[in-house]
Amino acid sequence: MSDTAQKSNTKNIKIMAQLGLLSVAMVAFVFVGLVPMYNWICEVTGIGGRTTGPTTELISEIDESRDIRVQFMASMQTDMPFEFRALDTRVQVHPGQQHTIHYRVTNTSDETRTVQAVPSLSPYRVTEHFHKIECFCFEQTVLEPGESLDMPMIFYVDPRLPEDVRTIAMSYSLFNMPGYARADIKETN
Template sequence: MSIDQQAGREADKRFNRGMMLRLVVIVAVMFGFGYALVPLYKKICEITGINVITTRELHGAVKNTQVDKSRTITVEFDSNARGPFAFRPVKNSMEVHPGEMATIVYEVANGQPRDISAQAIPSYAPKQATQYFMKLECFCFKQQTLKAKEAREMPVVFVIDPALPKDVKNITLSYTFFEVGAPVAQAPEGQLAPQPATAGKGI
């Protein structure tokens, strides 16, 4: 082997070692950047508010910090059906702290061989509790259509405002569930159908 050939091989080896070293450095830098990207992303999310719900869930911070555990309110549940269906709460009462999220489920069953549209109207006792009883989810927000023979569970998610007056210790939530657009009974042949009452007559 000539001197020139030997020198060429040495130069190739040096070049290959240099290239390998550069590749190793590049891989190490890329790995380090990817590793640092996760905390960097989290920090950017915290600053900008992006993905804040996910971040809070990861840290177990999805909690209501305004729950007043020094007070307990007894909430009683009532139901009234104005139509051909069964309607009731799954429990008659529960105890909650002001600011605490709670859920009550009402059951309804349509025993008729036809579909029924119904609407629920809530009421509260005492009256002063009305503005402090906040429903986050409720079947009363819209009309409900029950298929023939259908039974359904309908949740109510609510929070009692901690600003509720201190002297109120019991609240009754009552629903009247009535049929919308009830069909008018047909009069027997030869008889007049009942007429609606004229406004201003009777009570």
């Protein structure tokens, strides 16, 4: 092989290595870049109505001049062996005022089941103003055959809620959890 051909070949290998590195970096970018970016955007903007874990800031002031109506809905796929509904479908609260509501879930099958409720809030832009102190959606629930449970959720609405918002809709979807370990979901919800 001549000298120039040798040189050209070395350069070929070098460019190949760089491009190979770029493609590996792109794979890594999907996992450590795009997926966290998606979750971050959802969290910051509240798009998708995904509410976050227990709130850490507690508010003492109650704004009695405003009445906010909060509606509660329950949904699940039709073929699931559960009954799932909100016991309090509609409450009136003042911003800052703590309130407790309940959802009832019943396992209608003859097996022990684990369920997980996933929240979604509407309109999206109030997501950051809806604070949960305690919620059944923070963890999975184990239900014995035929067992029925009233699950509590304690929340308050932030007084900084935009003035034009009078109604908030909170929806929970119930999922059956075959094969999902408890530890899997702690962090994300």
